[in-house]
Amino acid sequence: MTSVLELRRTAALRRAAVRATFAPSVHNTQPWRFVLRDGELGVYADRSRRLEVLDPTSRQLTISCGSALMNARVSLASSGFGAKVDRLPDSAHSDLLARITTTDQPDTSAGFAALDSVLELRQTNRRRFDDEQVPAEVLSALEETAAAEHSTLFVVSREEHRVAVARLTRTADVLENADPAYRAEIRAWTTDDPGRRDGVRELAVPYLDGLIQDEVPLRVFDIGGMGSPPPGPHSTRSQCLVVLGTEGDRPIDWLRAGEALERTLLEITKRGFAAGPVTQAVEVPSTRIQLRAELGLTMYPQMLLRIGRAPLSPAARRRRLVDVLVEDA
Amino acid sequence: MDAHPSAALQFPDASKLELDDLIDQLVDRANGVKRSQGRLRALLRAIETVTGDLAIDAVLRNVIEAACELAGARYGALGVIGHDGGLEQFIHVGMDEQTVARIGHLPEGHGLLGALIRRPNPIRLQHMGDDERSTGFPAGHPPMDSFLGVPIRVRGEVFGNLYLTDSAAGEFTAEDEELVGALAMAAGTAVSNGRLLHESRLQQRWLAASVEISAQLLAAVGEDPLRMIARRAIEIADADLVTVGLLTPDAAELMIEVASGAGSDELLGQRFSLEKTLAGRAIEERNPLLLSSSDSTSDADERRSHEASVMDAGPLMVLPLEGAQGVRGVLSLVRARGRRPFSGADLAMASGFASHANVALELADARAVEQRLVLVEDRERIARDLHDHVIQELFAIGLGLEAAVTLLGPGEAAAQSVRQRVVDIDRTIRHIRTSIFELRGPLDTSADGTRRRVLDISADLAPALGFSPRVSFSGLIDNLSADLAEDVAAFVREVLTNVAKHARATYVDLDLTLASDQLTLQVIDDGVGYVENGRLSGLANLRTRAELHGGTFKVFAGHRGGTTVIWKAPLL
Ligand SMILES: Cc1cc2nc3c(=O)[nH]c(=O)nc-3n(C[C@H](O)[C@H](O)[C@H](O)COP(=O)(O)O)c2cc1C
Numbered sequence: 001m002t003s004v005l006e007l008r009r010t011a012a013l014r015r016a017a018v019r020a021t022f023a024p025s026v027h028n029t030q031p032w033r034f035v036l037r038d039g040e041l042g043v044y045a046d047r048s049r050r051l052e053v054l055d056p057t058s059r060q061l062t063i064s065c066g067s068a069l070m071n072a073r074v075s076l077a078s079s080g081f082g083a084k085v086d087r088l089p090d091s092a093h094s095d096l097l098a099r100i101t102t103t104d105q106p107d108t109s110a111g112f113a114a115l116d117s118v119l120e121l122r123q124t125n126r127r128r129f130d131d132e133q134v135p136a137e138v139l140s141a142l143e144e145t146a147a148a149e150h151s152t153l154f155v156v157s158r159e160e161h162r163v164a165v166a167r168l169t170r171t172a173d174v175l176e177n178a179d180p181a182y183r184a185e186i187r188a189w190t191t192d193d194p195g196r197r198d199g200v201r202e203l204a205v206p207y208l209d210g211l212i213q214d215e216v217p218l219r220v221f222d223i224g225g226m227g228s229p230p231p232g233p234h235s236t237r238s239q240c241l242v243v244l245g246t247e248g249d250r251p252i253d254w255l256r257a258g259e260a261l262e263r264t265l266l267e268i269t270k271r272g273f274a275a276g277p278v279t280q281a282v283e284v285p286s287t288r289i290q291l292r293a294e295l296g297l298t299m300y301p302q303m304l305l306r307i308g309r310a311p312l313s314p315a316a317r318r319r320r321l322v323d324v325l326v327e328d329a
Numbered sequence: 330m331d332a333h334p335s336a337a338l339q340f341p342d343a344s345k346l347e348l349d350d351l352i353d354q355l356v357d358r359a360n361g362v363k364r365s366q367g368r369l370r371a372l373l374r375a376i377e378t379v380t381g382d383l384a385i386d387a388v389l390r391n392v393i394e395a396a397c398e399l400a401g402a403r404y405g406a407l408g409v410i411g412h413d414g415g416l417e418q419f420i421h422v423g424m425d426e427q428t429v430a431r432i433g434h435l436p437e438g439h440g441l442l443g444a445l446i447r448r449p450n451p452i453r454l455q456h457m458g459d460d461e462r463s464t465g466f467p468a469g470h471p472p473m474d475s476f477l478g479v480p481i482r483v484r485g486e487v488f489g490n491l492y493l494t495d496s497a498a499g500e501f502t503a504e505d506e507e508l509v510g511a512l513a514m515a516a517g518t519a520v521s522n523g524r525l526l527h528e529s530r531l532q533q534r535w536l537a538a539s540v541e542i543s544a545q546l547l548a549a550v551g552e553d554p555l556r557m558i559a560r561r562a563i564e565i566a567d568a569d570l571v572t573v574g575l576l577t578p579d580a581a582e583l584m585i586e587v588a589s590g591a592g593s594d595e596l597l598g599q600r601f602s603l604e605k606t607l608a609g610r611a612i613e614e615r616n617p618l619l620l621s622s623s624d625s626t627s628d629a630d631e632r633r634s635h636e637a638s639v640m641d642a643g644p645l646m647v648l649p650l651e652g653a654q655g656v657r658g659v660l661s662l663v664r665a666r667g668r669r670p671f672s673g674a675d676l677a678m679a680s681g682f683a684s685h686a687n688v689a690l691e692l693a694d695a696r697a698v699e700q701r702l703v704l705v706e707d708r709e710r711i712a713r714d715l716h717d718h719v720i721q722e723l724f725a726i727g728l729g730l731e732a733a734v735t736l737l738g739p740g741e742a743a744a745q746s747v748r749q750r751v752v753d754i755d756r757t758i759r760h761i762r763t764s765i766f767e768l769r770g771p772l773d774t775s776a777d778g779t780r781r782r783v784l785d786i787s788a789d790l791a792p793a794l795g796f797s798p799r800v801s802f803s804g805l806i807d808n809l810s811a812d813l814a815e816d817v818a819a820f821v822r823e824v825l826t827n828v829a830k831h832a833r834a835t836y837v838d839l840d841l842t843l844a845s846d847q848l849t850l851q852v853i854d855d856g857v858g859y860v861e862n863g864r865l866s867g868l869a870n871l872r873t874r875a876e877l878h879g880g881t882f883k884v885f886a887g888h889r890g891g892t893t894v895i896w897k898a899p900l901l
Contacts (some may be wrong), residue, residue: 315551318553321584325584
């Protein structure tokens with residue numbers, strides 16, 4: 001006979017999996033699968049959804065799954081459970097990225113469980129941001145958040161650092177777009193198809209006509225001028241830019257970076273701010289190396305984010321639960 | 330039966346009566362006529378109040394109040410008859426709250442009330458206690474004596490009954506019965522209009538929702554259409570919980586994909602067996618279910634509604650979602666136990682929501698196919714570009730260099746290095762061909778040629794290696810015989826696994842060449858080498874395979890570290 005407590009644990013883990021699906025993912029590939037079995041939730045990488053051109057090493061795929069893992073942890077905390085997370089427990093099955101079991105001590109770090117309420121409000125915002133500065137106390141709270149997740153948040157504040165980020169992002173953007181395979185891949189993952197549950201929506205992407213060149217260009221989703229929030233995001237080097245990085249550069253670090261990313265994004269959302277990744281510079285090896293050197297970073301940069309205030313965008317869709325959640329009785 | 334009221338106004342036979350009596354009677358009758366006219370005016374006023382309001386509940390309350398006033402009754406009530414023939418609704422006036430609380434439950438339609446339900450004709454009694462159909466009152470019920478009950482018909486069907494008790498005059502008269510009967514008729518019309526209005530308002534709201542949902546079905550962003558359907562359905566159908574369940578990929582179970590209302594958070598992602606749920610029956614029968622209770626005891630297979638796990642489920646509708654591909658899942662709407670059952674009009678409306686949900690699901694199927702085609706086209710275009718331009722240019726450069734070598738003369742050192750470049754170009758061309766193949770390949774699910782297998786194996790082992798092996802092909806590798814193809818797959822898997830396990834390499838080059846009469850497989854890595862560590866044993870199997878074909882298997886240490894493995898087999 002299964003006890004009431006066991007039923008509650010299973011229900012909490014199931015909810016955690018459902019909440020995990022709201023995580024951000026590179027090109028909205030949602031490269032994950034969740035398996036609920038024996039009171040344990042497995043977070044698996046679905047490598048058939050890897051971006052072969054942009055992400056052959058699975059770095060961004062793993063970051064995406066790390067974000068999903070963070071959502072699961074937040075959900076468990078809000079259900080009154082703690083989460084014991086075993087990261088990359090089984091190297092023989094490297095698709096198993098994390099194994100989560102519940103404990104009776106929920107994570108009581110300030111406001112952690114409360115992040116559950118903004119989980120569905122978080123979104124990647126590619127609009128023009130207000131000129132309003134992000135207050136220093138918000139940024140220092142975000143630094144602490146990242147640190148709590150074994151990562152480092154570096155606020156790009158010095159002018160020469162801003163110039164470097166802008167220049168390297170432009171360089172990386174040009175290099176990436178010069179590759180026809182990269183463009184084909186991005187086109188395959190950009191869509192205005194109402195039937196699709198994944199991919200980036202054309203409407204969510206700013207209108208970029210190639211004439212307006214932003215200082216820190218957002219990724220061009222090959223949209224033929226169909227994007228919506230006109231007239232371009234006006235992404236400048238004076239907006240708030242942060243680099244999220246990790247000490248190492250192996251799958252475990254990527255997973256942690258994903259957790260830190262999502263927790264940071266949720267904290268940003270909770271405070272009424274918007275954010276969006278601008279990651280070209282950390283994707284191209286040469287610009288990534290230069291970024292480290294020019295910003296004097298010892299960590300490995302994993303994500304670059306712009307933060308500010310902007311109106312909401314329409315929400316991106318998620319894959320159906322029947323396609324991502326498996327449960328064994 | 331009772332006399333018609335106009336009979337009371339006829340003059341009796343004059344010869345049998347004294348004149349005084351006659352005059353008295355005339356005065357009486359004249360007063361009676363006046364009074365009747367007064368009461369008829371009261372009836373008209375009452376009908377006005379009753380039909381003035383179109384909200385059914387207000388109409389019903391007005392009917393009882395007007396009837397009590399008209400017939401001078403102390404207590405009045407109106408019972409609405411449900412689908413099962415019992416009393417679905419019981420509205421009453423004249424009793425204070427304490428008394429109501431003391432009685433506890435409302436009548437269910439037994440005794441006299443039940444008699445009226447079974448035979449919808451007026452019943453008028455001086456003492457209800459004397460009637461054999463009476464079953465008496467529950468404890469705490471105030472005493473009641475005289476009784477008048479008349480049916481209310483709506484569009485020919487008995488809708489309910491109007492009950493009056495305790496006439497102020499001690500007993501209800503035939504005239505009271507006539508007047509109240511007339512009022513009941515007017516009430517029937519008012520209820521009928523009220524229903525029509527309610528239905529048309531519902532229709533309007535449903536149309537508005539329908540327009541909103543249709544627009545969302547065509548939008549690629551924003552709220553998931555299934556979610557929107559659940560959200561609007563719960564509000565318009567006045568349900569307490571609405572769920573959309575989809576069949577799991579093995580079609581064995583139902584998973585709750587979308588839920589709105591009480592307990593929805595807990596239901597999401599939960600799976601239910603088809604055999605044990607009402608949803609399963611709707612799917613099997615491919616027909617909607619409309620039940621007044623979620624746990625109809627008559628049900629031999631004891632199926633329950635899946636919603637019963639999170640709420641006290643009552644009336645319910647379950648509609649299968651069916652498209653060109655067969656049944657996909659269900660839409661189900663539930664009210665809490667004790668609430669009024671769903672009507673035929675509710676089911677029609679729910680069917681509208683279900684067809685929207687079907688469109689949402691079908692659209693996803695159709696677009697997935699289309700999307701694939703777009704993807705294929707894109708890849709085709711790039712593949713063609715690469716092939717038509719890049720490879721040809723490289724060929725041209727290669728040919729030009731070859732010509733230069735001849736001009737330089739073969740002995741020259743410069744010629745040597747140019748020749749090396751030509752080999753490099755050659756290899757590059759082969760790499761490009763491989764990527765063209767990869768661009769075209771993965772979408773062609775029917776292809777299970779040797780190249781595909783080799784690429785799949787390399788991709789499988791990439792995580793273990795920590796990088797993707799570089800693979801190149803030359804010749805018609807896909808045309809190998811079945812057993813050679815098996816050997817190629819075994820070779821690639823074994824060798825790459827070995828590298829992954831032992832070599833700590835940072836790259837692996839895999840080359841497969843089918844030239845005239847020989848198949849050559851070559852793997853080069855920059856790892857720590859195999860031979861000296863005696864780890865060759867795992868590869869003995871590959872030697873045997875080569876020898877079976879009359880071929881060879883060799884392992885060399887590279888000059889600058891690393892290992893080269895060459896497997897050759899002649900084609901017979
Ligand atoms: C690792 C990673 C990298 C991303 N890189 C970019 C990027 O370079 N440009 C961009 O506009 N969005 C980027 N995104 C955001 C995704 O496109 C976004 O999460 C996805 O479309 C889902 O939308 P949502 O975040 O609004 O839910 C990235 C997300 C992740 C997790």
